[in-house]
Amino acid sequence: MRSKIYILLLLLCIAFNAAAQFTLQIEITATPSAHKQDGVFVAGSFNKWNPGDSMYRFHNENGKLVAIIKGLAADTYRFKFTRGSWQKVQSTNTGKDVDNQLLQLSADTTVSYTIDGWLDDYALPQKHQASTNVHVLDTAFFIPQLNRIRRIWIYLPHGYNQTKKHYPVMYLQDGQNLFDEVTSAYGEEWGVDECLDSIIAKGKQGCIVVGIDNGADTRMSEYNPYEFTWKDSTQSKTFLPEGNAYLDFLTQTLKPFIDKKYRTLTAKENTIIAGASMGGLIAYYAALKYPEVYGKAGVFSPAFWTAPEIKQLTDSVGKKVSSKFFFYCGGKESENMVEDMNEVAEKLGGNSHAMIYTAIDTEGRHDEKAWRKWFADFYVWMMADGYNNVIKLEQ
Template sequence: MKVFKIFGLFVSILVHISAVAQLHILVQQVPANTPLSASIYIAGNFNNWNPSDTTTIMTKIGSQYFKTLSITTNPIQFKFTRGSWQTVEGNQNGGYLPNRVHIWSPGDTLKLTILSWEDLGSTNSTAAHNVSILSNAFFMPPLNRSRRIWLYLPPNYATSTDSFPVLYMHDGQNLFDQSTSFAGEWQVDETLNSLYSSMGKSIIVVGIDNGGTQRINEYSPWVNSQYGGGQGDQYIDFIVQYLKPYIDSAYRTQKSRNSTGMMGSSMGGLITFYGGLRNQEVFSKLGIFSPSYWFSNQVWSYPASVGKKHPMRIYQLAGGLESNGSVAQQIAQMKQTLIAAGFAEQGIQNKVVPNGQHNEAFWRQEFGEAVLWLFADHYFMSSDEVSSGKQISIFPNPFKDTVFIQVKDQKNYEIMVTDLTGRVYYLARLSDQQLINGLDLSWLKSGAYVLHIKSIEWNISKVLIRN
């Protein structure tokens, strides 16, 4: 008890001495599996998101942790770590937790709980209710193997008669569930459910587990003398000749190539590239994340050998920190290779994220934007609608610099702009009069965001695209 009295006196003194630029953070509870010797750090927009900044190590007081930050950034965004992004805090299920956000006043004290650590995780499933296991042993005749298949259905699948586009994805273990993932999940279900909440639309996703020791063999049609490969044709044959026909017969899908896509990362990006170009009559949308173009030199001659047979939308993603920037260079080279082979430049979208690394956290962060670009004809077919009984006008969208928001009532609003994973980029309280001049978002990078508008009575979210 004496410890807590001293702590309370300590906080009171700090508040009175220097309240102007100080924020006090008290972690009242940490996960039971937190190592006893662990140090807890704070990484945020005030220290360049450094997960091992020794100036933010929290002081342990009994079973609690305390730190006073001297800051000028408002709002503050932050997360707790144990010294690296591999040991960042997670949600109640051990999965990805969006940034913490606080609009502070001088001398504020935040009393918080750390729910889990991503690396220590949880054995509980994090898959959303609309994710199911289609089969634990779906037979793959061309490979004479069986494989687990995951199925994501849109939130309104059971309550509508609509048919939906379909995205086939590799490495199914890592797409929906933290408990089955190798190093964190993509949160495909959470992202698509969020898009549905914002836009009223979604797609079907079919996730195919990788084959473990057979992964490299199945994810390349070409043989690498050191690593293997060579079964890529059989793997794509399985998807095209067996899995897709089954999905189309059992579920309400839009069966045409214009509504069918494929996506994967690393070696999964390589087989997406190969399979999509090989079967242009089946796929029109390819999400190629951090592709392993290094695996075979034959990748560079392949586009010309098949040529353009149908219009394609090809989204290539690379992180600036992947292989010292070589992946970014390779997707730039591949774009030019595809154009030389006859593919339209406007149908190829390359994105390089300077701090992106070769991991699920990076791919999770970029998944939503890629889906919106690939399936733009599905998500952006209609304009803004009446939501919660309020006529909202948001224009232009896509936008370049300024977004104008009109709401048919005279009130104050909390305006928040986040990315598709929940990371906050803008947060303010504004009145109708302040909104007349528009919201200047010219400083945002090109991409997909969510605009949240909240009043006392309602809360509306809309997807924004910045060109």
């Protein structure tokens, strides 16, 4: 009887902790001497990284800036400070980027920070970073399935124009963050072009990369096949599912266009889809929905928490899948991200004939810097000599 009571109390405690909501008080004790009249905001994983959200503006209290965020669940949160836009984000005292602040919240908490600099005080004329192998294919490519337009990038491997060789194709989400710091949403790019230039120069297999810009305000809908409600301490918003229409665009409109315009290898073994966060979710879903089209998938830091139905789908369609999957997640992302990714990867491994590579970086954060670090490993494994032989990247 005592053991039953103990188990019941334990379950009640777990349920209470899962449902508990906490208050986070952030204090800024020092800021640069310039721009004292400007408002300061906190942007993070609790407010969709909105750099100028009035609900997250600091107020002055006894000589320090204070922001109080209520109703947060126990989790790992990431955030930065801005003066209302990402061009005016915090920096070091020499103008260098700073990593996201990282906080594990499990109780009412007060934390203090200082801001050493503002990026716009050190900003030089912006110089584009994309290599000469990157071009904008179209600034307004029409998406008939969604009645929208989108910028599309193309990376052609070195030597493409001097040969008649055909190449595999990779379709990468969040195109504005792939090649150029100037266009990247957070000032940090994946460095896909530099990475591939280096690998190809060492004699490895080249690849065409198609980067598709996200739709900004429509990103959460376009990259999710399921309805999802975002909740934070002050508001909630429901995103209607547009993932199926977006995938139909990639599969029925964009891929045929690319295959016709460029010298591509069109078979599933030579068609890769990849992305990070919500982009990782839609890349994984694409490989499940269209296993005859996308034979390889790069699933970086997937936002499976926005689509719990993906686990049931993995169970139901896994037996039809025999593709290659690269799963990556960082240990310093949100609390359940590694667990969610591992659960999906294990389900896929148990229900399919898929070839799976899982990587967990204990120091990895949810940002372009982490995905850039692991892109080479992902690419070399996907481009392995033969389907089962892994080629190690030369150091």
